[in-house]
Amino acid sequence: MKLRVLIFLTAFSVAITVSSVNFYFQHRWYDVTITFFVSFSISFIVFYYLIEKYVYSKIKLIYKLIHNLKLGRDLRDALGEQHIISADPINDVEQEVKEWARQKKSEIDELRKQEKFRREFLTNISHEFKTPLFAIQGYIEAIQDDEFEDLDMAAQFLEKAAKNVDRLSYLIKDLDEISKLESGEIPINYTRFKINDLIKEVLDSLEMKAKQHDIKFIYKQKYDENVMVNADRDKIHQVIINLVDNSLKYGKTGGSTSVSLFNLHDQVLIEITDDGIGIEEKYLPRLFERFFRTEQSRSRQVGGSGLGLAIVKHIIEAHQQTINVRSTAGLGSTFGFTLQKAKQSPFPAIPGIK
Incomplete structure (x- = not known):
């Protein structure tokens, strides 16, 4: 009134x-x-x-x-x-206060979520660093106690310590890459390239690892058609490498990993599907968080820095595209991401020249 x-x-x-x-x-x-x-x-x-x-x-x-x-x-x-x-300031004050209260409540809820995420992140990063550091410390102390009398054992311990040093290096490298992706320090160098060739290149590079896991790659010949995209080839190469490698880590022996392409209106959808252990639905919303691991993936044998999917998400979002996951525990998972189709060249192709 x-x-x-x-x-x-x-x-x-x-x-x-x-x-x-x-x-x-x-x-x-x-x-x-x-x-x-x-x-x-x-x-x-x-x-x-x-x-x-x-x-x-x-x-x-x-x-x-x-x-x-x-x-x-x-x-x-x-x-x-x-x-x-x-x-009518009386009515406006009432509306402003109500709106302000809702806004502040939303901000407080968001700050609580961020605080929870920060605590979990610090816990996870502490765990990821402590594991290889303690292993290195243990191997070095064992060699010092032995005083190099057993040279074969010393060599084995040094080799294991070196592997943990490599793991620390990968972890620091991945953290640095995520930081640069978030801050925009790493530019996206768009080029026009054939996505089919890039997928085949990745599968060929991981063929030996797939054989070690007894997992078969499925990539049908019909995808040899000319599918051109506009993206950063090196970064998309990293995305596909991470997703295919992830499918090998969590795939089942004797299983398969398939890569599929779907032509959308002005985009291309790339899906990587495995028939491995899958992921419970409750974990899906947090799957792309840094260092997040599901209960099934806690084993140290799985390896990795725990940052692979976070890097994948940042790269795809830097391309202003989307990534999603569908999964059922015990049946497998499908990771899909989109890329922008490259515009057709205005110049007609010359016969005999590729």
Whole structure:
């Protein structure tokens, strides 16, 4: 309700009351009418002055303060004072406070989530660093205690320590890469290339590892058609390597990993599917978080830094594309991501020249 309407109704009520009392004692309509208009005018002026001075001005000040804090100094100055003061500040203050309360509650909830994520991240990164460091420390202490009397054992321990040093190096390298991807320090160098050739290149490079896991690659010949995309070839190579390697780690012996291409309107969908251990539905929303591991993947034999999927997500999002996962525990998983199709060259192909 607007302020002037509220004052009008209050003054009207006072005038009715005073006029009723006057009529009760004098019973003269002329006096009652005069009393009504006089009392209404005086009441309206008095109430308006009092409310304007002691209530309305304070409410305007509170409203301006809240509004300025929400807008910020630069935007407030750009809008000007005329856009800040409203004709009905009481109602506006109510709406502003409610909206501000909802906003602050949302911010507090988000800060709590971030705090939880920070604690988990510190716990995970501490665990990832401590495991190889303690292993290296143990091997070195064992060699020192043996005083190099058993050279074969010393060589074996040094080899194992070196593997853990490599693991630390990979971990630091992956952390540095994620940091640079998040800050935009690593640019996306778009080029036009055939995605089919890149997929075959990745599968050929992982063929030996697939044989070690007794997993077969499926990539049908029909995908030899000319599918051109516009993306950073090296980074997409890393994405496909990580996803295919992931399917080998969590695939089943005697199983398969298939790569599929789907032509969309102006995009290409690439899917990597395995028939391995799969992922429980409750873990899917957090699968691309740094260092997140499901209960099935806690084994140290799996290896890796725990950052592979986080890097994949950052690379795809840096291309302004999407990545998703579908999975059923015990049946397997499918990771899919999109890439922008390359525009057809405006120049016709010359026969005999590729």
